[in-house]
Amino acid sequence: MSxxxxxxxxxxLDPEAFGRFLALLDDDVVEAAHLYERLxxxxxxxxxxxxxxxxxxxxxxxxxxxxxxxxxxxxxxxERVAGYSVGVARFVFQEYLRQRRAETPAAPERxxxxxxxxxxxxxxxxxxxxxxxxxxxxxxxxxxxxxxxDHAKGGQIVQRRALAAExxxxxxxxxxxxxxxxAKLLHWMIDAGLPASEETGA
Amino acid sequence: MSDDRKDMRERLLAHFEGTLSEDDRxxxxxxxxxxxxxxxxxxxxxxxxxxxxxRGELNARDExxxxxxxxxxxxxxxxxxxxxxxDAREQLATLSGRRxxxxxxxxxxxxxxxxxxxxxxxxxxxxxxRAELKxxxxxxxxxxxxxxxxxxxxxxxxxxxxxxxxxxRTRRQASESGRG
Numbered sequence: 001m002s003x004x005x006x007x008x009x010x011x012x013l014d015p016e017a018f019g020r021f022l023a024l025l026d027d028d029v030v031e032a033a034h035l036y037e038r039l040x041x042x043x044x045x046x047x048x049x050x051x052x053x054x055x056x057x058x059x060x061x062x063x064x065x066x067x068x069x070x071x072x073x074x075x076x077x078x079e080r081v082a083g084y085s086v087g088v089a090r091f092v093f094q095e096y097l098r099q100r101r102a103e104t105p106a107a108p109e110r111x112x113x114x115x116x117x118x119x120x121x122x123x124x125x126x127x128x129x130x131x132x133x134x135x136x137x138x139x140x141x142x143x144x145x146x147x148x149x150d151h152a153k154g155g156q157i158v159q160r161r162a163l164a165a166e167x168x169x170x171x172x173x174x175x176x177x178x179x180x181x182x183a184k185l186l187h188w189m190i191d192a193g194l195p196a197s198e199e200t201g202a
Numbered sequence: 203m204s205d206d207r208k209d210m211r212e213r214l215l216a217h218f219e220g221t222l223s224e225d226d227r228x229x230x231x232x233x234x235x236x237x238x239x240x241x242x243x244x245x246x247x248x249x250x251x252x253x254x255x256x257r258g259e260l261n262a263r264d265e266x267x268x269x270x271x272x273x274x275x276x277x278x279x280x281x282x283x284x285x286x287x288x289d290a291r292e293q294l295a296t297l298s299g300r301r302x303x304x305x306x307x308x309x310x311x312x313x314x315x316x317x318x319x320x321x322x323x324x325x326x327x328x329x330x331x332r333a334e335l336k337x338x339x340x341x342x343x344x345x346x347x348x349x350x351x352x353x354x355x356x357x358x359x360x361x362x363x364x365x366x367x368x369x370x371r372t373r374r375q376a377s378e379s380g381r382g
Contacts, residue, residue, distance in 0.1 A: 042235050045245070048275045049217050050227075055275075082235040086228065127294070130287045149292045172207065172243065179246040186284050 017071040133188040218271040
């Protein structure tokens with residue numbers, strides 16, 4: 001059921017509106033869901049980069065508003081959905097800042113303390129988990145990330161350039177490839193319950 | 203580092219710091235949201251900043267900005283922990299690799315020593331065997347010479363005996379014919 005014509009405050013996300021938004025992203029439902037997740041992930045990162053304490057909440061709020069605008073008749077071609085979302089995200093963030101100034105809320109509690117090099121050490125447990133996650137990678141991916149971090153044969157820059165040359169890719173392409181592998185590792189490690197760092201006691 | 207990347211790194215740091223102008227911020231965000239390549243490049247630079255921070259390779263200003271960003275963002279903190287774990291793993295691998303090489307070096311040194319000792323023993327054995335062989339050959343030669351000499355003496359004595367017996371027979375016959 002379309003909710004066109006209703007006031008913004010009355011609007012709530014329903015499965016039909018969400019389905020129409022997915023259909024706008026792509027005809028294929030699976031591909032559309034993938035694009036939606038990707039857009040949400042990017043919005044989360046954007047809010048993180050802006051220093052927001054609740055990036056997931058703001059990303060969901062942004063997407064809700066984008067879906068509502070489109071559901072209410074805003075003409076947004078598929079290729080402009082991402083760009084349109086940036087504009088909406090900007091307003092959502094400004095509202096968040098205003099609200100934060102008004103409420104001066106306490107910083108949200110974190111499940112784990114932020115990592116501080118020198119203060120925290122990498123535990124055996126985390127190293128073991130890293131090994132498990134490395135084993136889940138393909139042989140090629142594992143080899144690439146292990147060699148990317150292998151500085152035993154020389155300086156980091158020299159070693160990575162040599163690796164890029166060996167693979168026949170630009171340094172930037174190598175960085176992106178490693179970034180994707182690292183993102184996969186991080187995802188698996190968080191899913192597995194990344195153990196907290198240990199303070200060195202220093 | 204290419205100018206593009208350096209510029210992107212500076213803009214990301216300014217973004218973290220909150221000093222990027224609103225127009226620049228929107229340009230950066232729009233580019234990241236619309237283009238997967240730009241987004242991944244930004245995330246890769248972000249990780250690079252975290253790596254440099256973990257290794258203490260940032261200047262004081264940038265270190266402060268990244269530390270604050272890690273403090274704010276659980277995701278960035280987890281990313282820092284992963285980078286630290288990868289670094290720690292590499293350091294362990296380097297250390298154990300060095301130890302293995304050292305152990306392997308010690309092992310091959312010992313193997314080389316044992317090999318040399320074995321070769322020396324074999325050489326000594328060979329030399330002593332050759333000396334013994336020579337001694338035996340020389341002894342055999344002497345014995346053969348003695349045997350030859352003995353055989354020649356025996357032959358001479360046999361001939362002497364035969365001549366004496368012949369002379370004795372001749373004298374007996376002469377004596378008997380004298381009495382008859």
